Amino acid sequence: MSRRILVVDDSPSLRRMIAMTLKGAGYDVVEAEDGLDALERVAAARFDAVLTDQNMPRMDGLSFIREFKSRPEGQGIPVVFLSTESEGELKDKARAAGALGWMTKPFDQAKLLSVMARVVGA
Amino acid sequence: MIDAETLAIFRTEADGLVESLEAGLLTLQERPGDRSVIDQVFRDLHTLKGTGGMFGQTELAAFVHGFESAFEAIRSGTSVASPALIAVCLKAHDHIMSLLAGERPGGAGTILADLATAVSGSAPADEQILPEVPTEASASASQESGAKTIPMMRISAERLDEMMDRVGELVIAEARLAEIAARSGVPALVSVTEDIQRLASSMRDATMSIRMTPISSITGRFRRLVHDLARQLDKPIDLVIEGEETELDKAVVEQLAEPLMHLIRNAADHGIEDAATRSRLGKSPSGQIRLSARQSGGEVEVELADDGRGLDEARIRAKAIDLGLLGLDADVGSADLQRLILSPGFSTAQQVTELSGRGVGMDVVRRTVSELRGSVDIASSSGSGTRVVIRLPLTLAIISGLLVEVAGERFTIPLSTVEEIVELPERSGPADASSRFLDIRGRLVPTMSLREVFASPPAPEMFPKVVIVGASGARVGLVVDRIIGSNQTVIKQLSPLHAGVSTFSGATILGDGAVALILDVATLVNQSKRPAPIERHLQEVLA
Amino acid sequence: MTLMSRPASRSLGNIDVVTLRLGQDTLAIRAEMLREVLEPVSITRVPGAPEFCCGLVNVRGTVVPLSDLRVTFGMPRTPLGPDSRILVLDLPLSGRASVVGIVADAVHEVTRVESHMLQTVPAVGTRWPPQFIEAIARIGGNFVMLPDIPAIFAAFLGGQSATTVGPQGQGAAA
Numbered sequence: 152m153s154r155r156i157l158v159v160d161d162s163p164s165l166r167r168m169i170a171m172t173l174k175g176a177g178y179d180v181v182e183a184e185d186g187l188d189a190l191e192r193v194a195a196a197r198f199d200a201v202l203t204d205q206n207m208p209r210m211d212g213l214s215f216i217r218e219f220k221s222r223p224e225g226q227g228i229p230v231v232f233l234s235t236e237s238e239g240e241l242k243d244k245a246r247a248a249g250a251l252g253w254m255t256k257p258f259d260q261a262k263l264l265s266v267m268a269r270v271v272g273a
Numbered sequence: 274m275i276d277a278e279t280l281a282i283f284r285t286e287a288d289g290l291v292e293s294l295e296a297g298l299l300t301l302q303e304r305p306g307d308r309s310v311i312d313q314v315f316r317d318l319h320t321l322k323g324t325g326g327m328f329g330q331t332e333l334a335a336f337v338h339g340f341e342s343a344f345e346a347i348r349s350g351t352s353v354a355s356p357a358l359i360a361v362c363l364k365a366h367d368h369i370m371s372l373l374a375g376e377r378p379g380g381a382g383t384i385l386a387d388l389a390t391a392v393s394g395s396a397p398a399d400e401q402i403l404p405e406v407p408t409e410a411s412a413s414a415s416q417e418s419g420a421k422t423i424p425m426m427r428i429s430a431e432r433l434d435e436m437m438d439r440v441g442e443l444v445i446a447e448a449r450l451a452e453i454a455a456r457s458g459v460p461a462l463v464s465v466t467e468d469i470q471r472l473a474s475s476m477r478d479a480t481m482s483i484r485m486t487p488i489s490s491i492t493g494r495f496r497r498l499v500h501d502l503a504r505q506l507d508k509p510i511d512l513v514i515e516g517e518e519t520e521l522d523k524a525v526v527e528q529l530a531e532p533l534m535h536l537i538r539n540a541a542d543h544g545i546e547d548a549a550t551r552s553r554l555g556k557s558p559s560g561q562i563r564l565s566a567r568q569s570g571g572e573v574e575v576e577l578a579d580d581g582r583g584l585d586e587a588r589i590r591a592k593a594i595d596l597g598l599l600g601l602d603a604d605v606g607s608a609d610l611q612r613l614i615l616s617p618g619f620s621t622a623q624q625v626t627e628l629s630g631r632g633v634g635m636d637v638v639r640r641t642v643s644e645l646r647g648s649v650d651i652a653s654s655s656g657s658g659t660r661v662v663i664r665l666p667l668t669l670a671i672i673s674g675l676l677v678e679v680a681g682e683r684f685t686i687p688l689s690t691v692e693e694i695v696e697l698p699e700r701s702g703p704a705d706a707s708s709r710f711l712d713i714r715g716r717l718v719p720t721m722s723l724r725e726v727f728a729s730p731p732a733p734e735m736f737p738k739v740v741i742v743g744a745s746g747a748r749v750g751l752v753v754d755r756i757i758g759s760n761q762t763v764i765k766q767l768s769p770l771h772a773g774v775s776t777f778s779g780a781t782i783l784g785d786g787a788v789a790l791i792l793d794v795a796t797l798v799n800q801s802k803r804p805a806p807i808e809r810h811l812q813e814v815l816a
Numbered sequence: 817m818t819l820m821s822r823p824a825s826r827s828l829g830n831i832d833v834v835t836l837r838l839g840q841d842t843l844a845i846r847a848e849m850l851r852e853v854l855e856p857v858s859i860t861r862v863p864g865a866p867e868f869c870c871g872l873v874n875v876r877g878t879v880v881p882l883s884d885l886r887v888t889f890g891m892p893r894t895p896l897g898p899d900s901r902i903l904v905l906d907l908p909l910s911g912r913a914s915v916v917g918i919v920a921d922a923v924h925e926v927t928r929v930e931s932h933m934l935q936t937v938p939a940v941g942t943r944w945p946p947q948f949i950e951a952i953a954r955i956g957g958n959f960v961m962l963p964d965i966p967a968i969f970a971a972f973l974g975g976q977s978a979t980t981v982g983p984q985g986q987g988a989a990a
Contacts, residue, residue: 153431154913162324164283168275174429177527197851199906206319223926226832227848235323235338257326257334438877682861727863765879768916769909769973770869774862780872780879788860788872788879 154271155179155196159189159203159215160233169202172260173267186210186218193224199271201230202254205241213241213248220249229270275328276427283328287373290317291366298362305354315341315348321369332381333372339385340365346392358391430523433484438763438782440473440480447473452758481522488566488575489517491530495537499562502541509548509559510541519566521573525645525665529575532638536577536661537562539635544581544659554656556580578660584653586610592619611651615639638663644766646778674762674781674791675740677753680729683789685762685781686751690742690794697737697752711739711750719801720750726776726797744794749801751792762791776800830930833953835960836903836920839891842960844953847926849965851904851915856896867893868972873917875904882917888968889944897921907965910973918965929953934962947971 156178160166163184170180181196183189185207193201201219205212212232219225232245232253242253254266275283297314300307318341326334344362346352364384371378447469454466492514499512521529545551545560552558566575586607593599593613605613613619614635635651638661642649647665673688695713697720710717720739724731739750762781767774778793833844834853852875859882860872871882882902886893899922907916937949948971950964 162286162320164279164286165324165327167279167282168327171276171279171427174431175427177430179431204323206316206323208316223832227846233323235319235326256323257331435877729863767872767879768869768881768914769912770881770883770916770969771862771865772973774865776864777862780860782874782877782879785858786874787858788874790860790862790872 153177153179154199154267155181156267156271157181157183157189157192157198157201159183159186159201159207159212161185161204161207165204169263172263176264176267178267186212186215189215190218193219193222193228197224198228200267201228202233203230203250204233205245213244216245216248216250225249231266231270280328283324284373286324287321290321291370291373293317294321294369295363295366298359298366301354302356302359305359311348311354315344318344330372333369336365336372336381336385337369339381340369340388343385343388343392352392355391358388361387361391428483433480433523436480437484440477443473443476484523485520486523486526487518487520488526488529491526491533492517492564494530495533495564498534498537499541502538506541507547508541508545510545511559511561512537513561513563515563515565516567519568519573521665525573528641528645529663529665532641532663533564533575533577535635535638537564540577540579540581540659544579544583546582573665575663575665576660577663578658580658583655583657583659584611584614584651586655589613608652611653615649615651672762672764673759675759676757676783676789677723677738677740677751678755678757679723679727679753682727682729683757683783683787684723684753685760685789685791686740686742687762687778687791687794688759690744692741692743692748694756695739695741695750697739711741713741713750716748718748718750720752721797721801722752724752724754726800742794742798744798747798747801749798751797764791830928832926832928833960833962834903834926835924835955836901837922837924838886838889838920839894841889841891842924842955842958843885843920844927844929844955844960844962845903845905845918845965846962849905849907851906853923854902854904854917856900856902856919859896866972869916871917873902875915875917878915880904880915880917882919883969883972884919885963885968886919888948888963888972894921905965907969909969916969927955929955929960929962 156173158166158169158173158180159182160169161184166182166184170182173180181192181198183192186203187210189201189203190210192198203212203215210218216230216232219228219230229251230249232242232250233256234242234245234253235256245253251270254262258266294314294317297310297317300310301314304310318337322334322337322341325331325337340362347354347358352358361384365388368378368381368384447466451466451470454462457463495514496512499510502508503510540562541560545562546554546556548558551560561580563578564576565578566573568574589610590599590605593610593616594601594603596616596619598613598616598619599605615638616636619636639649642663642665645665647663650662650664651659652662653659674685675688675691675694676683676685678684693713695711698711709720711720712718718741723729737752737754738756739752740756741748741750743749764779765781766779767777771777775796776793777790779791780788781791783789832847834847834850835842835844837843854873854875857873862870862872866887867884868887869881869883871884873880873882884893896919901920901923902917903920903923904915904917907914909916933953933955934951935954937944937946937952944961948964948968950962950967953960953962
């Protein structure tokens with residue numbers, strides 16, 4: 152049975168790229184365009200993992216992680232924080248907020264898949 | 274790989290961001306302290322950097338990174354958006370535009386230095402910027418966008434599976450329609466039913482062909498694996514791949530990857546000798562692993578051969594005796610001896626290396642392949658190498674099935690095994706079905722009551738049917754209550770929890786959502802040669 | 817890329833569980849394993865399968881084996897009732913990600929079990945096989961058993977399970 156992944160990013164091209172990579176590897180992917188949108192998605196369905204960007208309109212990644220992790224549906228769901236190298240202190244904040252770890256942009260498809268495999272199993 | 278459509282979305286998005294960036298900078302010229310505009314500009318830069326990097330635009334990403342670092346001074350309030358600073362920012366914006374347009378503008382360093390000077394009077398310290406060589410990723414991305422001769426579309430595997438399921442259901446409905454049409458005797462209905470049957474069958478073929486995937490979709494990782502193994506083991510190894518274009522059902526291809534990785538690891542680790550040994554033996558110093566695939570009939574043959582030392586039969590014999598697979602005095606031929614390494618838990622590696630040889634190697638290969646309804650064969654000659662041949666059915670996903678009912682439960686029999694269907698003559702009676710024989714045109718065929726095999730309540734229908742099935746040269750008549758009809762059966766594997774249940778080869782989902790089991794005819798035919806199948810089964814599971 | 821490894825799943829810190837009734841007992845299953853809870857759907861009997869897993873169900877187009885923990889814990893098997901549910905769990909089997917269903921006579925709630933509420937299982941003096949119990953929790957004055965699901969399935973796959981075999985294994989299909 153395929154794993155369901157939520158991809159949260161305000162860039163449609165990036166979302167699509169990540170989604171296509173994951174779908175190509177057999178994952179089920181749902182996209183959200185920012186933190187608020189993501190909160191609606193996680194309330195409606197259970198995910199095996201969440202990938203989220205930080206800089207987004209309406210609600211940023213950190214606030215989303217904090218809110219998600221304070222809800223029952225956020226328990227036990229691994230969150231991977233997508234950051235860029237210039238956001239050093241954000242990574243620690245993301246971890247403190249409940250992210251399992253981070254991934255530095257840019258990453259290639261192989262890296263994305265290997266991270267997902269480690270987070271949710273192949 | 275990035276498809277053209279995604280690339281197009283990135284371009285549009287980037288254009289939008291650059292536009293928004295320019296507008297923001299111009300607004301800042303008028304209202305230097307506007308917080309929301311500063312944040313907007315910063316977000317635009319950040320997104321540009323992130324997506325640019327992801328789409329292989331490393332030069333763009335590096336430049337925007339520098340721009341963003343400089344702009345951070347404005348965001349954090351250590352610097353104000355003075356007209357001089359905005360002017361440099363606009364220059365930087367123009368630079369981004371021409372980078373996006375695919376031009377190769379110079380002067381990035383100067384612009385960034387100017388930016389840094391404008392915000393704080395010092396050059397950016399944190400990053401080495403501007404790789405001048407296009408990366409592999411950006412090169413392949415632009416190739417992709419250029420190669421638009423045949424429009425291609427990507428479809429998720431899940432949608433394909435769903436489509437296959439629908440096709441299966443369509444074929445089931447079509448079979449019901451055909452039955453009604455035949456009974457009605459209305460010529461117009463019969464004729465339109467025939468049209469629908471033809472359409473459904475071509476639909477099925479088309480859907481199956483979409484699922485066919487070339488082996489090349491998994492060979493990339495083998496090249497990488499051999500490269501890594503060669504370095505790790507310090508043995509020069511060449512990988513030769515032939516017949517990469519050979520196609521198999523996508524599910525088969527995907528599941529084939531793991532056993533092949535195993536075989537490659539084994540070949541590299543245990544088969545191929547180090548360069549010095551090979552030279553001494555008069556072999557070429559670098560070993561060769563050859564992976565070849567070809568289609569023959571309804572099967573695909575995948576062969577993995579190495580030119581290494583071959584299997585050590587003496588060690589296999591010793592190990593087999595050790596494991597109790599062979600008697601001390603066993604007289605076994607070479608081929609049978611070699612096949613023993615496919616037995617569960619068999620491993621002859623003298624040293625357990627990091628790579629392989631924890632007693633799970635070949636066993637896993639055999640199990641995975643048999644789950645794919647294929648077979649494995651092995652042949653080796655001492656000193657010149659080992660050859661493993663995997664034979665697989667072209668498609669895993671769908672077979673034609675005969676749906677039958679036994680005591681209210683439904684089961685599917687693979688239609689390819691069905692020879693004919695007859696009524697059970699009343700005089701033969703329901704009792705002692707396992708010892709009954711039917712006379713089919715002068716040949717005696719043993720029959721088995723499926724009610725008995727499945728331990729169903731023994732209340733026979735008035736007119737049971739016998740489905741005569743054949744496998745490996747033998748025939749058996751399966752007594753069922755009712756024939757529901759033929760259908761296209763989408764095969765689902767059974768879980769490892771049911772590995773001990775050999776009567777079924779898989780399961781399928783029927784039109785009404787219920788699960789029906791698929792009979793393993795070869796097992797049933799074997800059982801028919803012995804009495805009391807259930808007892809035998811019990812013994813197997815308990816053993 | 818830097819990624820923390822997942823916390824060891826077997827550690828007994830605070831855990832979220834879903835509680836359910838099985839026979840006369842209350843059990844708790846780690847919520848992280850739970851994919852969904854289904855009303856009893858059409859269950860297909862697998863003739864000849866061990867009683868522990870003698871059924872199959874269709875979960876959104878996937879054929880999922882249905883297991884009955886009552887067999888593991890030596891409880892009598894009764895037909896499924898109106899409160900019965902099927903818990904669909906994510907569980908690696910033989911090292912592969914798999915999905916299995918287990919039957920419950922009723923599903924109660926998702927709740928958090930704090931580490932101080934947990935105690936390990938005494939080796940003797942319990943009517944449950946200790947090797948299949950991860951811990952016992954006290955929730956609201958009641959004892960709740962946390963079955964060691966991976967251990968139960970691993971033991972079954974290893975053929976060590978005390979399940980009976982044969983044609984009489986029809987309870988879940990009833």
